[in-house]
Amino acid sequence: MYPGKGPSLDGRKHGVVKRNCTRRWWFWLIFFVIANVAIVVGIVCGVIPIVAQNSVTNAIVRADGIAITNPSDDRITLAMNATVFAHAPVKARFANQTFEMYLPDDKNQTTFMTLDVGELEANPTMAINVTGADTNILNKEIYQTFSKQVLSKGNFSLVIRSKPILKVGSLQYRVNFEKTVQLKGFNGLRGITITNPTILNGSAVMEDGTNLLTDGVIPNPSSFTMQIGDLTADISIDTLKLGFSVIKNLTLYPGDNAVKIYNHINPELMGLPMFSAILDQPNVNITLAINSTILNGQHISWLETPLREASPFYAIMNPGSAPAVGSAMAGGLS
Template identity: 55%
Template sequence: MSDKSEQKVETIENAGVTEFRETRGQRVKRHCVRRWWIYLIATLLVILAVVLGIIFGIIPKIAQDSVNDSTLQVDAIAITNPSNERFTLSMNSTAHSHAPVSAHFSPQTFEMYLPTTEGEQPVTFMTLSVGRLDIKDTLTINVSDVVTEILDKTAYDEFSTQVLNNEKLSLGIRSNPEVNVGSIKFKVDYQKTVELMGLNGLKGIELYNPEILDEPLEDGTNMITDGMIPNPSSFTLQVGDLTVDIAVGPQKLGWSVVKDLTLYPGDNKVKIYNHITPALLDVPIFVASLQAPNTNITLTANSTVFNGEHISWLEKPLHDAPPVIAVLNPQ
């Protein structure tokens, strides 16, 4: 075969071969097909990060904001069976909030303290444990007959003083409850200050129907009167035997006892057992004064005894407070 024929055949063979170049899009597509599992994992990780961010970031913040915006109202407090170490506590309260999701609080413990000025650490003087609470827009929290230890006597003495002597007082309540949203659990900070009405120094006591006894009772009582002790607060307070010194102006009359006293909210009708200085009962002007209208009787608290024990956190505030003016035969 001649050289020209060989050249012709070679030209024809080369003509069947063409050079192919991939575009950028084709290369990316082919890479994705080969590495699809890497991109699937990356996508899942991004979704997981978003979900975890919602669970551990957004939802707890929403819950904490809801707690911060909530309000708490203490409707009633009962302190009974007092001693110098402990007492029995009951409390009814109502919380108002906006609950954006269905959730509940795990059992928690409320710490109670008197609010302090900025920079001072509040001192917890008693606690109250409550069970599971379903979070609702209006939440009722009622706890009854819980034996409560006095954790700090100085702080509790101050609380008792404010309850007995003040018209109003503030009480701090805090806890660190666990919120459960389905299977998700996280902590929130709960801290509220509630305003309470106090007993206002037992002002406004009224006395009626003084009766001089022909024969003194075994305990020495020689006059009995009816009485009304107002309690403008929401506290029920078991005092025990309350003893007071009584006088008219500078003239001391003797002393009186209200036995087994429990102060309930509102007007409390009581019997008062009086130990009048016997010599006064023979003075006609004194006997006549017992029937006079609007006679001011000065009462100075002496002691409070429950189950044979002097209750210092009741006795001292009452004794240290200014004397109370009771009105005999108010008109």
């Protein structure tokens, strides 16, 4: 007789496992929740900050226009239009931030001025438009170097840095923003032209002593607007000193700037046929040596000193063809 088969050991094991899993379903639920939370935390705390910083690091900044107005030795009014090109993988916003500016060849990276920028939507193309920002000059020596580069160079660089907060929904991340921006300067005020010389005789001489009026054009190839005030320069032709010229309330805008020039010519030259002949000639080279810039009765040292150091400047009077020299007498023009 064959003994009967007992219950299957495999079957009993399967039942035990099934009952254990059924009784411990909460363990697997908790494990699943913890695993998902860990993944989310890893993304929030690890991945998003890296993606955000990479987006800022790879951004490109283009300065479309900078305006420096109401200058004094300590303060300016600053405006800036700029465009930032960046890859924005998530919907986000930059909180209000402060741009710090320093020169790239300054080993100490000393901030010489700042600009407050409002909140920005993080888009592939971001426009920064700030106007009328009263700005302190934090380091006069470096700002004077910056001013000299603006006035004398065709191209130069400026570094802008900040540590803005990037808002992704309710989350916030601090990122480092530092960019070298390429700028175009005034290029030494090259290409100045002078036309329409008009001699003032007798009672036509102006109260300030102006005895020769001319029109001028000052090219500004940069994207800078700069208020200079009353600009005074000594003028000469070769070694012949003529006197000095004043351009009143000068503000240089991008492009060609038409100005009226008030000239104070040495009275001893005014009656000489030689001087009248010079005014009648085409393509006369005029040498300009800047000696002062004054706004609201105040000398602006960070403008005055670089302009003096960059002197002499050169202008062409009567470019291309000879003019008919005017003469203003008491009672009108003749």
